[in-house]
Amino acid sequence: xxxxxxxxxxxxxxxSFPVTDFDEHGDFNLTGYIxxxxxxxxxxxxxLFAAGGTGEFFSLTPQEYPSIIKTAVDTCRGKVPIxxxxxxxxxxxxxxAKEAERLGSHGILLLPHYLTEAxxxxxxxxxxxxxxxxxxxxxxxxxxxCKLTPNSLAILADRCPNLIGFKDGxxxxxxxxxxxxxxxxxxxxxxxxxxxxxxxxxxxxMGTPVYxxxxxxxxxxxxxxxxxxxxxxxxxxxxxxxxxxFMPYLDIRNxxxxxxxxxxxxxxxxxxxxxxxxxxxxxxxxxxxVEALEKLxxxxxxx
Numbered sequence: 001x002x003x004x005x006x007x008x009x010x011x012x013x014x015x016s017f018p019v020t021d022f023d024e025h026g027d028f029n030l031t032g033y034i035x036x037x038x039x040x041x042x043x044x045x046x047x048l049f050a051a052g053g054t055g056e057f058f059s060l061t062p063q064e065y066p067s068i069i070k071t072a073v074d075t076c077r078g079k080v081p082i083x084x085x086x087x088x089x090x091x092x093x094x095x096x097a098k099e100a101e102r103l104g105s106h107g108i109l110l111l112p113h114y115l116t117e118a119x120x121x122x123x124x125x126x127x128x129x130x131x132x133x134x135x136x137x138x139x140x141x142x143x144x145x146c147k148l149t150p151n152s153l154a155i156l157a158d159r160c161p162n163l164i165g166f167k168d169g170x171x172x173x174x175x176x177x178x179x180x181x182x183x184x185x186x187x188x189x190x191x192x193x194x195x196x197x198x199x200x201x202x203x204x205x206m207g208t209p210v211y212x213x214x215x216x217x218x219x220x221x222x223x224x225x226x227x228x229x230x231x232x233x234x235x236x237x238x239x240x241x242x243x244x245x246f247m248p249y250l251d252i253r254n255x256x257x258x259x260x261x262x263x264x265x266x267x268x269x270x271x272x273x274x275x276x277x278x279x280x281x282x283x284x285x286x287x288x289x290v291e292a293l294e295k296l297x298x299x300x301x302x303x
Contacts, residue, residue, distance in 0.1 A: 001081070001106040001107065001136060001137070002136075002137075003107070003135075003136060003137035003138075003161065003162040003164045004137075004164065005137075006081070006083075006106055006107040006136065006137035006164060006165075007137060007164035007165065007187075007188045008188075009046055009047055009081055009106075010046065010047055010083075010139070010165055010188045010190065010210060011188040011210065012046060012209075012210060013044070013045070013046030013047075013210065013227075014044070014045050014046060014210075014211070014212075014213055014216065014223065014224060014227040015045060015046055015047050015048070015049065015190065015210065015211070015212040015213070016040070016045045016048055016049070016212055016213050016214070016216035016217065016223070017048070017049045017052035017053060017054035017055055017212060017214060017217075018033075018036055018037060018040060018048055018049075018050065018054070018055060018072075018217060019036070019054055019055055019056070019217050019261075019264055019265055019268060019275045020033065020051065020055040020056050020060070020068060020275070021033040021036060021275040021276055022275065022276035022277060022278075022279065023276055024276065024277075026276070026277060026279055028060075028064050028067065028068065029275075029276060030067065030071055032274075032275060032276070033068070033071055033072075033075075034071060034075050035273075036268075036273060036275065037071075037072060037075040037076055038075060039273060040216070040217070040220060041075075041076050041079040041080050042079070043216070043220040043221070043223075043224060044224055045080055045216060045220075046080075046081075046210075047080060047081040047082070047083050047106070048072065048076065048080055048081070048082055048083070049082075049083045049084075049085055049109055049212065050068055050069050050071075050072035050073075050082050050083070050084050050085065050105070051065060051068050051069060051072075051084060051085040052085040052109060052111075052212075053085070053111065053261070054214045054217070054260075054261055054264055055068075055085065056261060056278065056279055056282070057085040057087060057111060058087075058114070059278075059279040059280075059282075062092075062095075065096060065099070066099055066103060069082070069084045069099070069100050069103045069105055070103045070104075072084075072105075073103055073104040073105055077104075081106040081107075082104075082105045082106055083105060083106060083107045083108060083109055083139065084096070084097075084100035084103075084105040084107075084108050084109070085108070085109050085111055086100060086108045086109070086110055086111065086130070087110065087111030087112060087113065087114065088111075088113060088114060089113060090113070090125075090126050090129050090130065093110065093113070093126075093130050094129060094130055094133040096108075097110075097130050097133050097134045097138075098133055098134060100134075101134045101135065101136055105136075106136065106137070107136045107137035107138065107139065107164075107165075108130075108134070108136070108137075108138055108139070109139045109141055109165075109167065110127060110130055110138055110139065110140045110141060111141050111143075112141060112143055112144045112145050112146040113126060113145065113146060114144075114145065115145070116145065117145050118145065120148070120149055120151075120152045123146055123147075123148060123152060124148075124152050124155055124156060126146075127140055127146075127148075127156055127160070127163070128156060128159050128160055131156070131159075131160035131162055131163050132160065134162070135162065136162065137162055137163075137164045137165065138160070138162055138163050138164065138165070139164065139165030139166070139167050139188075139190065140156075140163060140165070140166060140167065141167045141169060141192060142166060142167065142168045142169060142170055142192075143167075143168075143169030143170060143192065144169070147170060147175075148166075148179075149175075150175075150178050150179045150181075150182035150183065151182075153166065153179060153182070153183055153187075154182060154183065157183065157186050157187070163187075164187060164188060165187055165188045165189075165190060166179065166183070166187040166188070166189050166190070167189075167190040167191075167192040167212075168189070168190070168191060168192055168193070168203075168208070169192040169193055169194075170193075171193050171199065173202075173206065176203075176206055176208070177206055180206060180207045180208070188210070189207060189208040189210070190208065190210050190211060190212060191203040191208050191210065191211030191212070192211070192212060194214065194253070194260040195214065195215070195246065195249070195250060195253065195260070196211035196212060196213060196214075197211075197213065197215070197223075197226050197230075197241075197242070197246055198242065198246055198247075198250065199211075200226070200227075200230045200238075201230055201235075201238060204230055209230070209231065211227075213226075213227065214260070214264050215249075215264070215267065217264050217267065217268050217273075218264065218267030218268045218270065218271045218273065218297065218303075219267070219271070219297060219300060219303050220303060221302075221303040222241065222245070222300050222303065225237065225241070226238065226241050229241070244299065245296055245299070245300060248292075248296055249263070249293070249296055252285070252289050252292055252293055252296075255289065256283065258278075258281070258282040258283065259285065261278060261282055262278050262282055262283060262284055262285055263285060263289075263293065265277070265278055265284070266284065266285045266289070266290050266293055267293060267297060269290075270290070270293060270294050270297055271297065271303065
C-alpha cells in the first residue's frame with residue numbers, strides 16, 4: 001500500500017488496537033489471537049493496529065513480534081488493513097519497521113522511544129531514520145518522551161514524504177491547534193488519548209475527527225455507535241453513553257496505573273473473548289473491579 005493510500009484510509013472511520021492474546025503462562029496465544037481478529041474484523045473498524053499500546057507492545061519480545069504481525073496480516077487480509085506498532089531505540093524501531101513491511105502490514109505506528117528524554121533535533125533524527133528505512137506510510141505517536149513541535153513536524157514533513165499521520169496522546173489544546181494550523185492537510189490526524197471517546201468531540205472541533213478506540217475490543221457495537229454519534233454531532237447519544245458507561249468506566253480504569261490496558265483485557269474476558277492475563281509490570285483488575293465492569297457492560301445490552 002502506498003503512503004497516500006494509507007493516509008486516505010485513516011482519515012475517516014474508527015480505528016482500534018486489538019489486545020494481544022496470552023495463555024495462562026503469559027506466552028503468546030496464536031490461536032486465540034486469530035479468533036480475536038476474526039471476531040473484530042467485521043465490525044467496521046477502518047484499520048487495526050497490531051502490537052500497539054493496548055496490544056502490550058512494550059512487553060513483547062523481538063522473537064514474538066514477527067509472529068504477531070504476520071498473524072494479523074494473514075487473518076485480516078482483504079478484510080481490514082493492519083498497521084504495525086514499532087518503537088524503542090532507533091535501530092530496534094528500524095528493524096521492526098522493516099520486518100512489518102516485509103510481512104505485509106500496510107504501515108506503521110511509531111511509538112515513543114521510551115525512558116530517555118531528548119531534544120527536538122534528536123526526535124527529528126529518530127523519526128526521520130525510521131521513515132527512511134521503509135517505503136510504506138508512517139504515523140508518529142506524539143506522547144510521553146516524544147512530543148514534537150509544529151516546527152519539528154514541518155521539517156519531518158519536508159524530509160519524509162511517507163510520514164503521513166500524526167497521532168496525539170498528549171491532549172494539550174494549544175499545541176494541537178498550532179500543529180493543525182501549521183500543517184493543515186499534510187497529515188492525517190488521530191486522537192490517541194486513553195479512552196479516546198471522552199475527548200472525541202473536542203478533538204473533532206480541532207480538526208481531528210478520527211480516533212482509536214480501545215473499548216472496541218469488548219463492546220465493538222457500542223464503540224461504533226459512539227463514533228457515529230460523534231461523526232453526526234449527535235450529542236444526545238454521546239452524552240448518554242458518556243454518563244451511563246464511559247465516566248463510570250473511567251472510575252475503574254483510574255484506580256491503578258496501567259489499568260488502561262488491564263481493563264480492556266478484563267472486558268474481553270467478560271464478553272467471552274478472553275485474551276489471558278496482562279504481563280508484568282501491568283497487573284490485572286481485582287475481583288470487585290471486574291464485577292463493577294461486568295455490570296457496566298451488561299447495562300449496554302447485546303453487542
